[in-house]
Amino acid sequence: MKTPARLQPLVTEGLVDEVLRQLMSGKEATVYIVRCGEEIRCAKVYKDAKQRSFRKSTSYQEGRKTKNSRQARAMEKGSRYGRQMQEEAWQSAEVDALYRLAAAGVRVPQPYICHEGVLLMDLVTDADGHPAPRLNDIELSPEQALEFHAGLLTQVVRMLCAGIIHGDLSEYNILVGADGPVIIDLPQAVDAAGNSSAGVMLERDVANLASYFGRFAPELVDSEYGKEIWRLYEDGNLTVDSQLTGSIEVEHRIADVDAVLEEVKLALQAEERRLLYQAG
Numbered sequence: 001m002k003t004p005a006r007l008q009p010l011v012t013e014g015l016v017d018e019v020l021r022q023l024m025s026g027k028e029a030t031v032y033i034v035r036c037g038e039e040i041r042c043a044k045v046y047k048d049a050k051q052r053s054f055r056k057s058t059s060y061q062e063g064r065k066t067k068n069s070r071q072a073r074a075m076e077k078g079s080r081y082g083r084q085m086q087e088e089a090w091q092s093a094e095v096d097a098l099y100r101l102a103a104a105g106v107r108v109p110q111p112y113i114c115h116e117g118v119l120l121m122d123l124v125t126d127a128d129g130h131p132a133p134r135l136n137d138i139e140l141s142p143e144q145a146l147e148f149h150a151g152l153l154t155q156v157v158r159m160l161c162a163g164i165i166h167g168d169l170s171e172y173n174i175l176v177g178a179d180g181p182v183i184i185d186l187p188q189a190v191d192a193a194g195n196s197s198a199g200v201m202l203e204r205d206v207a208n209l210a211s212y213f214g215r216f217a218p219e220l221v222d223s224e225y226g227k228e229i230w231r232l233y234e235d236g237n238l239t240v241d242s243q244l245t246g247s248i249e250v251e252h253r254i255a256d257v258d259a260v261l262e263e264v265k266l267a268l269q270a271e272e273r274r275l276l277y278q279a280g
Contacts, residue, residue, distance in 0.1 A: 006045045007032065009116050016043065016120070023131055028187070033123060033131070041112070044119040046091055046187075095119060097164055097189040104162035105240075106155050107182045124177045124184070132175040132182065135212070145216035152181055152209055153225055156202075158240050159183075160233055165190050165198055168270060169205035171212045192233070199230045200263045204270060224248050 003011055003019050010016040018035040023042060025031075032043045091114060098111040098121065109121040124132040140148065152174070159166065166173075166189055173185035192198045206226030214221035223246035231248060232238035 004030075004032070004045070006116075006118060007034070007043055010034075010043065010118060010120065013115070015113060015115065019043075028185075034120075036112075036120070040123055041120060042109075042123040044121065046117045046119070091117060091119070091187065093189055094185075094187040097186040100162055101159060101164060101183075101186075104158055106158050106162065107177075107180070108186070109182065109184060124175045124182045126176070127178040132177045134172060135174040135176055135181060136171040138176055140213075140216045142217045145213040146220070148176075148181055149209060149213040149217070149220055152183075153206070153229075153244060154240075155181075155183060156206060156209075157229060157238065157242060157244075160192055160202065160229065161238060161240050163192050165192050165195075165202045166205050167201045170208045170270070197262055197266065199234070200259065200266055202230050202233075203227060204263070204266060208270070220246075 001019055001021055007016060007019055011019075016034045016036055020033045020035060020040070023031040023033050027047075029047055030045045032045065034041055034043045095111055095114045098108055101108045102110050109124055111119060111121045113120050126132045135148070156166075156169070166183065166186060168185070168188050169183070173183070175182045175184055190198055190201060192202070195201075203226035206229065210220045210223050210225065225244055225246050228244055228246065228248045229238065229242075232242055
């Protein structure tokens with residue numbers, strides 16, 4: 001196919017030898033299958049901020065570091081330079097998260113480089129070597145649902161032990177590769193220790209998994225894995241080998257109204273994003 005303009009710099013630099021075809025186009029990016037030497041990879045081309053529908057909520061940006069105070073001030077003022085810096089920070093957040101998570105053994109695509117708004121990374125494939133389907137696009141038996149759910153909880157725990165929370169985990173950003181589920185789409189990833197909404201986001205991610213897999217294995221619907229994982233993390237007892245039960249002891253304490261409102265806001269944002277995925 002003709003090389004898209006956004007991918008031409010990678011071809012010119014010798015990072016990509018050939019653009020084979022478009023894989024998908026979503027609300028935030030368009031993904032192409034490319035050839036790099038003898039390797040087949042994918043190139044994620046981020047769309048301009050004005051074209052994207054997912055709002056870069058301050059809830060996600062809290063705790064992210066900027067290179068210097070000038071950039072931080074510009075981002076706060078919303079100047080043209082500040083918006084450019086925000087855009088770069090939004091893209092680099094995914095790249096940084098992918099590198100950290102891959103190094104921690106989390107099942108994510110291996111990243112290679114992010115060049116001029118294009119992220120080059122591994123292409124996740126199924127057992128036949130074809131691009132892997134999204135979790136939402138396959139039918140599961142109750143046994144498969146329980147197996148995938150358990151495996152993804154392990155990945156969520158491993159992510160949290162690496163200091164990262166996905167922030168928007170659902171059946172729409174999980175691919176089913178030859179060796180099982182692979183987590184994708186991390187531009188909104190948050191720092192677990194530096195974000196005041198981290199616990200809410202972690203619990204929501206895990207609740208999304210329980211809700212989806214609960215369609216095939218109803219016993220998962222009322223599980224409390226999210227609260228259990230976050231409590232272990234807060235207490236300093238969470239490890240990659242932590243044995244989870246899905247239940248916790250109920251604490252009788254006064255409700256944190258601000259935390260509840262934040263959870264409602266994030267849930268509404270997640271539902272908006274889910275509907276956009278379905279429409280894309």
